[in-house]
Amino acid sequence: MEHAGSIHQWLPVEILIQIVSYVPEKRDIAKLCSVSTLLNSISLPFLYKSLNIDDESSKNWYLQLELFKILSIPRYSNIVTTVKLKFYGKYACNKKKNSFIGACTCKDYDDQIGGLLIGLINLQSLYFDCNLCGAEDHHSYLASLRSRQLQVLKFRCFCLKNNQDGVNKPGSTSLLTGLCMQTVTSLALMCSNRWLIDDTGTIENALQNPNAIPSLTTLEYSVTSASDARKFPNDFLAAIPIRGLHYHGIPLAAEASSPTQQTLEYIMSYDIMQWLPPIVTKHPHLYANLRSVGTITLRSSKEEDICSAESPGPLRGPAIVLTIPLETREGI
Numbered sequence: 025m026e027h028a029g030s031i032h033q034w035l036p037v038e039i040l041i042q043i044v045s046y047v048p049e050k051r052d053i054a055k056l057c058s059v060s061t062l063l064n065s066i067s068l069p070f071l072y073k074s075l076n077i078d079d080e081s082s083k084n085w086y087l088q089l090e091l092f093k094i095l096s097i098p099r100y101s102n103i104v105t106t107v108k109l110k111f112y113g114k115y116a117c118n119k120k121k122n123s124f125i126g127a128c129t130c131k132d133y134d135d136q137i138g139g140l141l142i143g144l145i146n147l148q149s150l151y152f153d154c155n156l157c158g159a160e161d162h163h164s165y166l167a168s169l170r171s172r173q174l175q176v177l178k179f180r181c182f183c184l185k186n187n188q189d190g191v192n193k194p195g196s197t198s199l200l201t202g203l204c205m206q207t208v209t210s211l212a213l214m215c216s217n218r219w220l221i222d223d224t225g226t227i228e229n230a231l232q233n234p235n236a237i238p239s240l241t242t243l244e245y246s247v248t249s250a251s252d253a254r255k256f257p258n259d260f261l262a263a264i265p266i267r268g269l270h271y272h273g274i275p276l277a278a279e280a281s282s283p284t285q286q287t288l289e290y291i292m293s294y295d296i297m298q299w300l301p302p303i304v305t306k307h308p309h310l311y312a313n314l315r316s317v318g319t320i321t322l323r324s325s326k327e328e329d330i331c332s333a334e335s336p337g338p339l340r341g342p343a344i345v346l347t348i349p350l351e352t353r354e355g356i
């Protein structure tokens with residue numbers, strides 16, 4: 025306490041906050057938390073505001089279990105605004121851990137994740153990357169998240185596939201219609217369309233629900249249908265005035281010529297300079313608000329990879345995305 029008093033005497037709290045904000049390692053921030061009451065209250069938000077949770081190593085897995093215990097206390101869980109989850113069941117699932125001879129325990133692990141997420145009432149950004157064993161009853165907690173401040177949701181999931189053995193029914197509710205989706209402005213979907221349809225059987229119907237992403241402005245879309253094909257998100261564009269779209273594919277001419285494109289201000293997709301200019305030339309009113317176009321560059325620059333990549337898989341982020349502002353409409 026003596027130290028806290030002396031620190032406070034020669035440095036105002038605002039400066040201390042600035043200093044702590046530049047400490048890069050969380051283990052160092054944790055040490056600061058134990059120095060004094062003052063430094064604890066300053067450092068704690070930096071420790072828990074943004075969480076990276078993964079089971080990439082057994083060490084991470086055991087640390088994560090400890091973290092889950094701490095975050096069951098509202099004083100800590102209320103600080104969290106960003107969660108990056110990468111959960112593959114590597115150490116949590118007995119089947120994966122024991123070289124595929126043990127029983128799958130992914131459901132237990134998923135329930136633990138759900139218990140954590142439901143308690144985060146101030147969550148603003150959720151990056152969700154799941155590669156657990158296949159099952160249809162995972163992630164049901166996503167419909168019950170209590171945060172009413174969620175703005176960014178990146179949902180990448182491979183545990184529910186369209187052609188999974190014995191799993192062919194859509195859930196009764198769509199991921200899009202949870203109460204927490206009302207505030208989402210930026211949504212990335214890399215999953216089976218079965219996450220998005222409700223018991224009426226279509227994404228279009230799910231989007232009629234008033235809770236279904238009414239605030240959305242930016243959509244990244246790589247959703248596979250029952251036939252494992254990717255479809256341009258015309259149903260999203262028709263229901264919501266989306267301004268930015270990243271589409272992981274090349275739309276058919278009919279898909280890209282629908283009247284629903286009028287709100288788009290920027291668009292990224294594969295091979296955009298091939299398919300977009302003829303459509304804009306033919307139907308200039310459809311893309312009247314378009315200001316930027318971009319292209320997604322695959323890791324290989326070989327053209328045949330782009331053309332033959334029917335299921336190239338989710339791409340990993342803006343580092344490989346380039347947008348080009350349009351100076352004039354003639355520019356495209």
Ligand SMILES: [Zn+2]
Pocket residue numbers: 113117118119120127128129130131156157
């Ligand atoms: Zn498993």
Ligand SMILES: [Zn+2]
Pocket residue numbers: 154155156162163181182183184
């Ligand atoms: Zn999953």
